[in-house]
Amino acid sequence: MRFNLLGPLTVDDAMGRALPLRSVKQRTALASLLLQPNEKLTNADLIVAMWGDEPPISATANLRTHVLGLRRLLDEPDAPPRIQAKAGGYLLRVGPQERDLDLFDLAVVRGRTHLASGNPATAQAELQEAVGLWRGDPLADVPPSPLIAGKVAGLEERRLLAEEDLAEALLRSGAVAEAVRLLRTLLERNPLRQRAWEHVMLGLYHLGDVSGALDSYRVARHSLIEQLGLEPGPRLQRLHEDILHRRDPAGTAVQVAPPAGPVIHDLPPSVAPFTGRTAEKAAILQELHGSTGSVVALHGTGGVGKSALAVHVAHAVAADFPDGVLYLDLRGTAFDGVPVRPLDAIARLLRALGVPNGAVPIDEAEAAAAYRRHTAHRRLLLVLDNAHTAAQVAALLPTGPGAATIVTSRRHLATLPRGHHLCIEVLPEAEAMDLLGRAGAGHRVAADPVGAQRLARLCGYLPLALRIAAARMASRPAWPLRAFADRLADPARRLDELSYDDIGVRRTLRLGYEALSEGGPHEQRCAHAFGLIGGAPLTIVSVGAMAALLSEEPEQAHDVLETLADHRLLEPRQPGRYELHDLLRILAREVSHATVSANENEAALHRLMETYIAAAERAIALDNDSMKPRGLLRGPAGPWQTWPETAADVTGWLDTEHLNMAATVRRASEIGGELAHRAVRLGWLSYALCWRPGYSAEAPALTDHPLARTAAADLATDHAVTFFYRASLRRVRGDLIGAEAELLAGIDMARRLGDHRYLSNCHDALACLHYLRGDPLQALRCHDLALELRRRHGTPLQAAGSLSNMADARFDAGQQELALAGVREALSVAHRIGSTALEGAALAMLGQLECRLGEVTAAEANLTVAIERTGAIFDLPTRCEATLARCAARLASGQAAEALGDAVAARELAVRMGDRYLRAISGKAMAMATFATGGEQESRRLAGEAEADLLRLKGFRSPMYAALFGA
Numbered sequence: 001m002r003f004n005l006l007g008p009l010t011v012d013d014a015m016g017r018a019l020p021l022r023s024v025k026q027r028t029a030l031a032s033l034l035l036q037p038n039e040k041l042t043n044a045d046l047i048v049a050m051w052g053d054e055p056p057i058s059a060t061a062n063l064r065t066h067v068l069g070l071r072r073l074l075d076e077p078d079a080p081p082r083i084q085a086k087a088g089g090y091l092l093r094v095g096p097q098e099r100d101l102d103l104f105d106l107a108v109v110r111g112r113t114h115l116a117s118g119n120p121a122t123a124q125a126e127l128q129e130a131v132g133l134w135r136g137d138p139l140a141d142v143p144p145s146p147l148i149a150g151k152v153a154g155l156e157e158r159r160l161l162a163e164e165d166l167a168e169a170l171l172r173s174g175a176v177a178e179a180v181r182l183l184r185t186l187l188e189r190n191p192l193r194q195r196a197w198e199h200v201m202l203g204l205y206h207l208g209d210v211s212g213a214l215d216s217y218r219v220a221r222h223s224l225i226e227q228l229g230l231e232p233g234p235r236l237q238r239l240h241e242d243i244l245h246r247r248d249p250a251g252t253a254v255q256v257a258p259p260a261g262p263v264i265h266d267l268p269p270s271v272a273p274f275t276g277r278t279a280e281k282a283a284i285l286q287e288l289h290g291s292t293g294s295v296v297a298l299h300g301t302g303g304v305g306k307s308a309l310a311v312h313v314a315h316a317v318a319a320d321f322p323d324g325v326l327y328l329d330l331r332g333t334a335f336d337g338v339p340v341r342p343l344d345a346i347a348r349l350l351r352a353l354g355v356p357n358g359a360v361p362i363d364e365a366e367a368a369a370a371y372r373r374h375t376a377h378r379r380l381l382l383v384l385d386n387a388h389t390a391a392q393v394a395a396l397l398p399t400g401p402g403a404a405t406i407v408t409s410r411r412h413l414a415t416l417p418r419g420h421h422l423c424i425e426v427l428p429e430a431e432a433m434d435l436l437g438r439a440g441a442g443h444r445v446a447a448d449p450v451g452a453q454r455l456a457r458l459c460g461y462l463p464l465a466l467r468i469a470a471a472r473m474a475s476r477p478a479w480p481l482r483a484f485a486d487r488l489a490d491p492a493r494r495l496d497e498l499s500y501d502d503i504g505v506r507r508t509l510r511l512g513y514e515a516l517s518e519g520g521p522h523e524q525r526c527a528h529a530f531g532l533i534g535g536a537p538l539t540i541v542s543v544g545a546m547a548a549l550l551s552e553e554p555e556q557a558h559d560v561l562e563t564l565a566d567h568r569l570l571e572p573r574q575p576g577r578y579e580l581h582d583l584l585r586i587l588a589r590e591v592s593h594a595t596v597s598a599n600e601n602e603a604a605l606h607r608l609m610e611t612y613i614a615a616a617e618r619a620i621a622l623d624n625d626s627m628k629p630r631g632l633l634r635g636p637a638g639p640w641q642t643w644p645e646t647a648a649d650v651t652g653w654l655d656t657e658h659l660n661m662a663a664t665v666r667r668a669s670e671i672g673g674e675l676a677h678r679a680v681r682l683g684w685l686s687y688a689l690c691w692r693p694g695y696s697a698e699a700p701a702l703t704d705h706p707l708a709r710t711a712a713a714d715l716a717t718d719h720a721v722t723f724f725y726r727a728s729l730r731r732v733r734g735d736l737i738g739a740e741a742e743l744l745a746g747i748d749m750a751r752r753l754g755d756h757r758y759l760s761n762c763h764d765a766l767a768c769l770h771y772l773r774g775d776p777l778q779a780l781r782c783h784d785l786a787l788e789l790r791r792r793h794g795t796p797l798q799a800a801g802s803l804s805n806m807a808d809a810r811f812d813a814g815q816q817e818l819a820l821a822g823v824r825e826a827l828s829v830a831h832r833i834g835s836t837a838l839e840g841a842a843l844a845m846l847g848q849l850e851c852r853l854g855e856v857t858a859a860e861a862n863l864t865v866a867i868e869r870t871g872a873i874f875d876l877p878t879r880c881e882a883t884l885a886r887c888a889a890r891l892a893s894g895q896a897a898e899a900l901g902d903a904v905a906a907r908e909l910a911v912r913m914g915d916r917y918l919r920a921i922s923g924k925a926m927a928m929a930t931f932a933t934g935g936e937q938e939s940r941r942l943a944g945e946a947e948a949d950l951l952r953l954k955g956f957r958s959p960m961y962a963a964l965f966g967a
Contacts, residue, residue, distance in 0.1 A: 007135025035151040037094035040086040049145040061901025120172035127166035191223040264324030271308040273438040276431030287420040297407040300424035303464035306408040323378040332388030339388035390416040426461035440474030451481030458488040471500040534588030535601035537663035543576040548611035616685035661686040734916040760789035774957030776812035800829035804842040812959040840869030844882035859889040880909035888964040896932035920949035924967040
């Protein structure tokens with residue numbers, strides 16, 4: 001098969017026949033994959049390439065549909081699939097020289113090799129073959145997304161360099177007039193190419209056209225000054241002077257590459273002893289030698305050994321890069337918090353490559369262009385240590401096909417061009433023990449493997465801590481490993497023990513804290529804030545959490561966090577979001593115990609709790625969109641109160657705070673008193689928020705702690721509410737019996753308390769439970785009780801919610817007209833009061849009923865709106881159900897590919913929520929849709945998995961899904 005990128009995108013099969021690429025989206029997906037062959041491209045990158053920054057809600061499903069079409073187009077008999085699904089993305093399998101781009105690169109390399117060895121005639125033939133592969137602008141019929149546009153720009157640059165090489169070969173082989181004609185055509189399109197102007201001037205001079213050569217210099221100079229504000233470079237100026245004074249310039253201008261200069265080797269020494277990392281080294285070496293222009297990006301936490309690994313590998317392969325090895329610390333994790341600017345980094349690299357300081361451009365774009373020219377023909381290895389962002393690195397990547405780059409960063413630089421990403425984790429236990437032995441513990445590791453295991457575990461398998469521990473052991477040859485492990489076991493002493501000579505964890509970390517504590521008022525306030533963080537159970541330190549701990553305005557808290565990050569006491573991850581390193585967490589606890597009183601810590605925790613309660617109430621109101629009247633929200637209790645302002649903010653806020661809320665519930669429950677009582681409230685609110693957007697892992701803690709607390713403190717109302725949320729958790733996990741028991745307990749307690757609101761909620765939930773069990777009559781009886789309570793004691797919104805929820809039970813109880821009327825009444829209420837949440841739920845139910853009635857066109861339309869409404873407010877359960885129903889409607893109307901996209905999307909939503917039943921139903925839907933698209937074998941596999949999942953879920957027999965998918 002042949003993939004042609006050097007012009008409009010085309011694909012030829014083994015017989016040379018063109019394969020049809022029928023849609024723009026299909027061409028875009030294929031082009032994106034072809035530009036990074038045999039590498040995984042993430043779904044996110046493909047979606048941005050195909051739809052830009054505002055993709056449709058169905059983008060993930062549509063992407064799968066387009067990929068499915070490409071698979072059918074590209075797959076060959078008796079051959080592995082061309083496009084392979086990888087975790088979170090796809091990989092296109094491309095063989096050697098199957099792209100015209102690969103043939104181009106090979107011909108160019110051969111041509112340059114012959115040119116460098118003094119064989120211009122052979123070089124000319126090879127380079128003419130390379131240039132002849134171009135049929136126009138690369139990927140001319142593919143929309144220029146950011147991903148593709150950057151690659152295309154690189155291809156254009158490679159084409160220009162090849163044409164300049166060809167012109168040089170022509171000049172050297174005596175075909176001067178042909179070289180001039182080629183160069184003039186090139187310069188008409190690209191008048192800023194100084195190397196091309198140099199060749200033109202030299203060619204005209206050798207043809208005897210001195211005035212033409214001098215005129216070419218004037219045109220070149222005018223273009224450079226007018227468009228860039230720069231004079232011609234020194235080489236072009238020297239050639240002009242030679243021609244002007246009739247000196248022979250032969251051999252001074254025609255060169256394969258810029259002057260090479262001395263070979264550079266400025267790596268720091270390799271860390272010794274270096275142990276382990278066998279798999280990581282192999283992966284890096286494979287990437288460095290496996291493709292041209294390789295970029296290997298290592299990411300991981302501080303102290304894990306990324307820099308040591310990068311330098312170690314660079315020393316090992318230095319001989320493979322005859323033009324040198326460059327090293328640059330980008331200071332992305334420097335104590336002063338100021339990463340090296342791209343312009344400064346480029347300038348340093350240019351100077352290392354031999355460019356005089358005065359000749360380094362001061363404009364970033366010009367400096368980047370100069371850097372590309374100086375690396376285009378060199379086989380260099382570049383090590384970029386401690387990178388801050390992908391943008392900081394992108395302009396520093398060498399452009400030569402024989403160059404390679406190793407990048408280290410604490411962050412995963414996901415958008416790095418050509419990046420092969422490798423996460424560097426803590427060492428495996430065996431390698432950690434080996435490092436202990438080789439770095440100083442010696443024979444004691446083999447003599448006491450159990451003690452060595454414990455010691456490595458207490459060091460967290462972190463290379464920095466392991467090296468310090470090994471150094472301590474080397475200085476105490478008579479100490480058994482167990483004795484030192486006992487000393488490390490106490491967290492209060494661990495930082496004391498992890499110190500030796502001038503290397504000490506606490507000593508290093510305290511530098512930042514002491515600089516603050518000994519500074520001015522602002523710095524001292526930041527030092528105090530660090531102690532408050534140590535007393536709070538925060539996983540992520542957000543601006544809102546810091547504002548609550550300090551009882552200050554969010555803007556002031558942000559200033560504090562930025563200062564802490566500047567002193568490397570926090571790591572900034574996202575705007576307004578900071579992380580604490582494990583060893584820094586121990587230091588922060590020490591500071592808290594030493595400088596913050598117990599009363600102040602409890603007061604700060606109380607403020608944090610109130611912030612989360614108020615923010616969670618706000619988020620629920622926004623998430624449900626009028627399900628709770630705005631007038632019931634409390635006003636701010638203090639200047640620290642922060643919350644999401646819009647429904648769109650809720651997901652981002654939860655992503656930052658959901659772990660903190662769970663930890664706060666646990667900590668406040670341990671303290672007891674009023675804090676524990678408020679923890680019950682926060683537990684409900686957090687659970688109500690977290691399971692719907694897919695944060696189900698923390699759900700048990702958010703219900704178990706409140707249940708235990710309310711039982712111990714005899715908080716009857718709170719206990720009843722906790723039963724309701726526990727029932728919801730059990731249901732999504734597939735435990736219908738346990739869920740029913742929780743709801744019946746809640747109903748009993750709500751009756752004794754006379755709490756009509758929660759009594760109706762429990763009846764409504766119990767009705768849905770009965771329906772899932774396949775008992776619509778019993779479900780309808782419970783729904784009727786809930787509806788009666790809500791009509792008598794609730795609001796029109798709550799009653800309308802019942803009408804929507806009970807429609808499926810009415811339908812299956814033989815009351816179809818009443819079911820439809822109830823849903824339409826609920827829609828009317830939703831429109832009247834402006835509730836997007838109720839509208840989405842009612843439209844989803846209406847679409848389900850219409851699908852079962854065979855009205856698939858109306859069903860698809862209503863379900864599409866329902867998916868949009870529920871997506872806007874992050875109501876994942878209703879969105880999942882609506883997506884499943886739309887899958888069924890599309891299957892019924894013959895839209896197999898679209899139905900498959902819906903089934904896949906529904907499964908993703910079910911997995912995020914942790915809902916085992918909806919996940920199994922989604923698998924059933926995927927099997928049916930896959931069969932409809934022609935994938936019989938895959939359909940059988942999916943159906944078998946779904947049936948096995950359903951068998952494990954005892955008691956689930958929803959009539960709705962039995963009707964739609966036979967499940």
